[in-house]
Amino acid sequence: MAGNPTPAPSGPITPSGAAVSRAPRQKLALAAMLFAVSMTFIDQTIVSIAAPSITDELGLSASGMQWVVNAYLLSLAAFFALGGRLSDLFGHRRIMLIGTLVFVISSVLCGCVPSGDLAVTWLIIFRSTQGLGAALMFPAALAVVIAVFPVERRGRALALFFGLSGALTAVGPLLGGWLTAWTWRSIFWVNVPVAVVAIVLTVLARIPESRRHERLDVVGAVLVAVGMGLSVLGFQQASSWGWGDVATWACVVGGLVVLVLFFGYERRTTHPLIDFEVFRDRAFTVDSLVLFFAMLAFVPVFFFSSVYAQVSLSASPNQAALFLLYFFIGFAIASQWGGKILDKRGARPAMKIGCALGAVGFYLWAQKLTDLSMHDQWPYAAMAGAGIGFLLAPASTDAVNRSIGASYGEVTGITQTIRNYAAAIGMAVFSTVLAHVSTDKITATLQARGLSQAEAEATAGKVAEAVTGHPDGQGPSGDGPVAEALRGAGDAIRMDFAEANQWVFYGMSIALAVAFLCALAHPGTRVTEKVPED
Template sequence: MLFAVAMIFVDQTIVSIAAPSIVEDVGLTSSGMQRVVNAYLLALAAFFALGGRLADVLGHRRAVVSGTLVFVAASLLCSAAPAGDLAESWLVLFRAAQGLGAALVYPAALAVVVEAFPVGERGRAVALFIVLASGFTVLGPLLGGWLTVWTWRAIFWVNVPMAAVALVLTRLAHVPSVRRPERVDVPGAVLIALGMGLSVLGLQQASSWGWSAPATWACVGGGLAVLAVFCRYELRTEQPLVTLRVFRERAFTADVLVLFFASLTLLPVMFFASVYAQTALSASPIQAGLYLLSFFAGFGIAAQGGGRILDKRGARPAMLLGTAFGCAGFALWGAKLTDLSPHAQWPYAVLAGAGIGLLLSPASTDTVNRAIGASYGEVTGVTQTVRNYAAAVGMAVYGTVLIHVTTDRVAATLSAAGASAGEVRGAARAVAEAVTGHPDDHRPTGEGPTAALMRGAMGAFRADFAEGNQWVFYGMALALGMAFLCALLHPGTRVTDGPTGAATDGTTDARREDARRDDRP
């Protein structure tokens, strides 16, 4: 299962590193490349609930194998992208297909791991799985930097050997594949995909459309309205895509809220820290990957501790400690970004990583342990939908904040250097978009006064970009502060093995009766 999910985690970051080479080789616009990067994450968010349901309907082994084949086929097609007008549509389509394959693989893979261990050992087992699987995320920048020197197409070829090993090991391990013959809720799948896609699109485009633009709020508001319709529909259908009654349980709801706010930081920090290192610290792609290792060092060490706390004391203590450490870590890390010294930052990066590591496994495992009718694939699909939707929202909001703050700081730098008000307006936006990874085709050229000032102020621009990132990291600290408040809502009950092997924790008789009805033929 680790080899099966390795591709998913590597692909979350590897394409961002290779983006400049892809733009140059196939002739994408900057906005087109942004859509390519976001297509994968949006597809993950939109289809995870469907993937969790299909994992139950098809059986976990079949879902892992099918998803792996879809993922690797889409990877090969991405690597074959043609140059010219067709390039953007081609890459967006097959990056989304990769997301669909990943949405099939991950819920089923985690469900296999969960079912392989008794409740008392799941905390440590799932913690180890999540640590090792998440560790592949940091390989994205490292592999991307190394492979792009050869050809950007190789970043997709690397998925082929990982898929081959995953398929062979899945067969050798005799992974069980028990099917739950149920109807797949196609209307629900369409509604959740449309709602999430629209809302995230509005947040992503806010930096270019503007927060006051009707199109921005039409997308955000329309997406949220569609999600409300989705919830109403799911409550009325007999075999819903998402069993919303799991949210009746206070502990489950608290777990999911903690995962939502924590996920506003986990994947976004990989992207923004990597871009910060390459821009503000002038690091190479490989050095940027190494910069992230301190975060993962704290994450990996603390995750095992979080699993042990879950097994002995339940999820609540681990989530409270993790959110508190993470909030402090990101706030202190952000305060040091403007020093432009990685040596001054690593202790706080370790603390931030430790906070995420402490809470992630307990919150994820506790939700699965509380699955109604032992539908591990379904509940995993719910939690991963929430996590990936939050990551997409975080990427969109933080990206908008970064561009706006950097634009304001660059404008102040140019004004202080003597540029006129007319020159400052366009030049500041061009510089901000260039350093945040969204280059503009209309940046100043030639030997005019602004171009000369810009050449002389590059050091100041790096500091301006670092200050923009500072607000992004403060936003991540705020998100973990919200997660701490949500962790306080958890009742602190523990899940143990009941007499029949079902997960119980003193919940109501009504809930247990719901579970028994779900298990009837």
């Protein structure tokens, strides 16, 4: 890794002889970091539940609402590497606190969005700054946990960190459903008390600070942000621009070219934003690949299952949240088992079990979507969640452990960039799939009910925008043949949307199957050596 890192302390974090205060301080530090990162995980899912209410009140289009959701994920992916590097250069605690403040201020402003033409721009801007705050906060928070726990206890601490922070994503749908019944704006304001608790605990924990005396790679930060932004923009807009449009491929290819330039620049610079030498470790590379393919499904599943529940199952936001709870029951239980397997046998067995279970779970879940019954789907939703739970903490912890003696902020920035870039791509690609398949199926349904091809295609394009707050599938109101056809086609359209979602869930199953093939290449070695003492 770049530079000469300051070793993370492996002994007590209290002054010499104050052994009594070591455990409370470590626990306070871990609790503080969990409160902080819980906001970032909650915000990956809470907006999905409130999407219909937001679009209904503010009059957003489906593509506009998709950008509100995706702007957060894209900003995370673009700035995670920068956040990890800043954490190393200016101190983990300091950057964590700055990230928390940026995040919570942005949350308040998201909740204060005005109605009118400015609404979508306002939300996208402050959702993006939310993502920036999270990108600063998360790698710094993880580096704090690593710094305060000695390596022989770090495995359990990190398993708890990744397991609980991942499980806290379940709070998003549940809290979102309850808060949306009052006002959707409160889904952003709820971050304020959580941030206050995180800041207070951070101060009380008296976390030691350390800095690396190196320069910031500004050019590298700009290149990686531009490259990721362009490529995801192309994927995101493919559903509206079309895959045959020059602009779509200009963004995708242009972004990838910039990322190639970024790689070349990083290999030549003295203090790179990302030191790609870490990928010489095969285990780290496999961990990263497993996380990439798993994240194609993990974050998008909240959005698509929520919209499916509200459109095809005619569920309320609260009911949709309970639907997602099945997924997290499996996740929460399996994450604990995955942590134990990691401690006893290493990451490879846990990743193999998780990927295989997740692939089967998503496949069986997809087959049950057309039953239009929550009760029939819960075992398969739980199985899919268990698969992700088994692999998430072991893969993430093993990757971080590979950075022993190096820059924890930097390596965390790498893995989290990969995870969140994958989530953004998954959202974009699966949104495109859902939009195209829904439109085709609904067009056929409306034509069968007497509409001309032109009328059916025009209307299907509107009805397929399922996140516009019309989950009953009735679309435009009024008199005439279009309105009459829609009023009689509600059940058929709900089934069309369910069948379109099957394609998305089969895609998630394929992503986990590819992750399983990657996991087979893991060498199975375990990191057991201790961090050198000062």
